[in-house]
Amino acid sequence: MTNGITLSAPEYTDQDFQRLQSIARSQAGICLPATKKALVYSRVSRRVREMQFGSFREYLDFTAGSGGTVEMEKLICALTTNVTGFFREKNHFDHLTTCVMPDLSSGLRKGKRVRIWSAACSTGQEPWSIAMSVASSFPEIANYDFRILATDINSNVVARASAASYGPDELEGIPDKERSSFFRLTDGTYSITDTLRRLPSFRVLNLNAAWPFRGSFSVIFCRNVVIYFDDETREALWKRLADRIEPGGFLYVGHSERVANAKQCGLTNIAPTIYQKEG
Ligand SMILES: C[S@@+](CC[C@H](N)C(=O)[O-])C[C@H]1O[C@@H](n2cnc3c(N)ncnc32)[C@H](O)[C@@H]1O
Known part of the structure; x- marks a missing residue:
């Protein structure tokens, strides 16, 4: 009516x-x-x-x-389909914390620029989980040359991601320690703390169009989006993403996804759904 x-x-x-x-x-x-x-x-x-x-x-x-x-x-x-969750496919965050962060932290301390890309960030649970993971393993990270780029084609979800406020029913998956360290409860809404908010930038971006930025990434999360693309689009995207990963950097893909053209992209499948750039 x-x-x-x-x-x-x-x-x-x-x-x-x-x-x-x-x-x-x-x-x-x-x-x-x-x-x-x-x-x-x-x-x-x-x-x-x-x-x-x-x-x-x-x-x-x-x-x-x-x-x-x-x-x-x-x-x-x-x-678009925007299903997501905090620490979804948790093994990627465990790998980031235990295998990737030690090198990235020592690089940052030596003045290196480090960038991580959440390439289909939906309502933000993925980039905020990245932010919580890196800040837990390197609490002073906001003082170094570190940023997370979080992008999605859907401007509505990017606005929600950037607002960084979630209802109690959306917090599933966040370990207690991260929940108490990185969220403030106000009027029934959980908001990400200011320290963490300094880490990501949010942008609307179509992965299958031109990317209006330069530079490469130490880690790219591109998860649960290529399932909506055909083989040709998927393989072209893997190649473009791989070209933006630094030698030795990592690509995380969704649990039902794989990089069929990994070799042509210079990527090695080091664990299920985890790829490392050669070099
Ligand atoms: C199922 S969600 C996955 C979110 C998150 N990466 C995860 O794994 O939880 C897929 C997201 O991909 C986005 N998407 C679909 N096509 C896209 C495109 N061509 N460029 C960028 N984002 C796209 C959708 O808007 C949606 O938010």
Whole structure:
């Protein structure tokens, strides 16, 4: 109901779904299999109604037209899946703390610049888990040349990540020590402490478009995003990411993912879902 008027369900045809498949593929590299037709309806119909169109066809005509740039971003946001969690796939954070941080800490102490990239950060649980891991193993890290770059194509999730506030039901997975050290409870909301907030920068970035920054990373987390891409897009992305990893640096991928072209990327699979750049 809107202002007492019941809005009928917007018309949604196979052709509309094909147009959405083509938009998701060309704008974000995301493949939407036929099995996702109903899911896509439930995600996008809200935008169709909010924009007061009676059918997906009208909505897509508007969005793909010259006046639809802002709406196109909103459509892409609606098409992404943002499931995440603190310390998800915890072995990566254990590896970061025990195997990577000792070298990175000694490099930082000698004046080295160290960067870690969370390349599909969703609502921020991944970059904040990285921040907690590095700050736990090197408490003075904020005084050194260290930053975490956290990016995602979805501007809504990037805004939430940057706000760094979470409800009690979202804290699952955070060890007690990190929860008490890095969160402050105010009015039922848990907020990341100021010291930790100095570590990450948040940006909207499409992994399958140009990257407007230079420089390389000691570690890249690119987890649970290439599952939405086709093989060709996936392999091209692995190569581009590998080219941005310093010799000896690390790439963490999601637990159902693998770098099929690891050798061509100069990466060695040193443990399940953990790759090291040669050099
Ligand atoms: C399932 S979440 C994974 C979040 C986190 N990396 C994790 O493993 O918990 C996938 C994220 O990838 C983002 N994404 C999808 N396509 C993308 C693209 N082309 N460029 C950047 N991010 C993308 C989505 O917006 C979503 O937030």
